[in-house]
Amino acid sequence: MKQVMTWLVVAVIAGSLLLCGAGLEFGVPAYHDMDDYMIAHGQEETGGNNIVTDVVFDYRGFDTLGEATVLFTAVLGIGLVLRTLAKEDEEYEYE
Amino acid sequence: MNMSNLVRTGAGLLMPFVLVFGFYIVIHGHLTPGGGFQGGAVIATAFVLLIVAHSRETIRERISLGFLKNTETLGLMLFIVTALIALAAGIAFFGNWLVNTGSLFGTPVAFGINPGDLNTGGVIPIMNIAVGLEVLGAMSVIILAMLSVVRGDA
Amino acid sequence: MxxxxxxxxxxxxxxIGIVTIVTRHNLIKMVMGLAVVEAGVNLMLVATGYRDGGVAPIxxxxxxxxxxxxxxxxxxxTNIVIGIATTALLLSFVMIIYRKYGSADVRDMRRLKG
Known part of the structure; x- marks a missing residue:
């Protein structure tokens, strides 16, 4: 029963993915007005030749700020978790 | 665990080239494919090369975790301060306050297809360097922290 | 077609990633399934933005x-960097769970049940 439920859930997910992807056509993006604007005006507005870097650091700067914060927080969490383990290790070695 | 003499010498020979390539990717982020994240990851692989080649005690003595953590914090602070100066300059948060001013990174860029000039881009090269520092510190701290709790030879 | x-x-x-997450009992394999899902999402995003005959926007x-x-x-x-951060955090949690229970199998962690 559990197996049947698992595969049913997987089939529903795969079907919905297929439904979402059915309308897409490779090579012809549906909405591209914003990207056309960035390609046309990116050089004069930000001064960089690499439009992807212009988008990352200028047009979508808040996005990058959040991303840097997520990375910083993850490193903080890893440091906290693994420092507990390292302390246990020291007691383990002294026993 | 200690690798053979050949591996350690080879890692020492390769490390400067990996570092130079990583810094090239970071500095030229606004002209060629690449940027802060990719260049920081490349520089972090240089540390991985050292860690693989040398023993754990040598790594623990030579590379300090606090220095790498400070590098990461410095990168994030530089990023936020660069974004905040735009407010003082009278434009929006994350505005490009250095572009087309003629000073550092301020040469007006040639529009259309051009061979590229390093001295363009406004705040984008500064933010690339900041993010490169942050990713370099973050990756190295993750690898060193995970290595520090592995028991036995690894 | x-x-x-x-x-x-x-x-x-x-x-494939979702099936791996749902059906495997090993925590490391579940994290690997999450990484495969991320790879699929990245491929989906990049393929959405492709234009016939286009070059890189540089x-x-x-x-x-x-x-x-x-x-x-x-x-x-953005997605790649956040994926690295979450994968590293999950792997460190797996390390602490393995240290506590002596196994990375979800069926061995009885005390995690409600």
Whole structure:
């Protein structure tokens, strides 16, 4: 029963993915007005030749700020978790 | 665990080239494919090369975790301060306050297809360097922290 | 039919990852399934922004000005870095769980049940 439920859930997910992807056509993006604007005006507005870097650091700067914060927080969490383990290790070695 | 003499010498020979390539990717982020994240990851692989080649005690003595953590914090602070100066300059948060001013990174860029000039881009090269520092510190701290709790030879 | 192969490949990758997360009992394999889902999502994003005959959106010595969409590439960059952060955090949690229970199998962690 559990197996049947698992595969049913997987089939529903795969079907919905297929439904979402059915309308897409490779090579012809549906909405591209914003990207056309960035390609046309990116050089004069930000001064960089690499439009992807212009988008990352200028047009979508808040996005990058959040991303840097997520990375910083993850490193903080890893440091906290693994420092507990390292302390246990020291007691383990002294026993 | 200690690798053979050949591996350690080879890692020492390769490390400067990996570092130079990583810094090239970071500095030229606004002209060629690449940027802060990719260049920081490349520089972090240089540390991985050292860690693989040398023993754990040598790594623990030579590379300090606090220095790498400070590098990461410095990168994030530089990023936020660069974004905040735009407010003082009278434009929006994350505005490009250095572009087309003629000073550092301020040469007006040639529009259309051009061979590229390093001295363009406004705040984008500064933010690339900041993010490169942050990713370099973050990756190295993750690898060193995970290595520090592995028991036995690894 | 064959033009849509990138989308189909992205969907297959996502389904493989979800099946791995749902059916495996080893925590490391579940984290690997999450990484496969991320790879599928990245492929989906980049394939969405492709334009026929387009080049990379970089003006330095570009062969033509017919360029693919840059926004999805920037979002893929964000996704890759966040994926690295979450994978590292999950793996450190797996390390602490393995140290506590002596096993990375979810069926051995009885005390985690409600």
């Amino acid at each position: 064959f033009g849509d192969i990138p989308f189909i490949a992205a969907g297959i990758l996502i389904v 003006f330095t010595n570009a062969p033509s000005t017919d360029m693919v969409l840059p926004t999805v590439q920037a979002m893929t960059l």
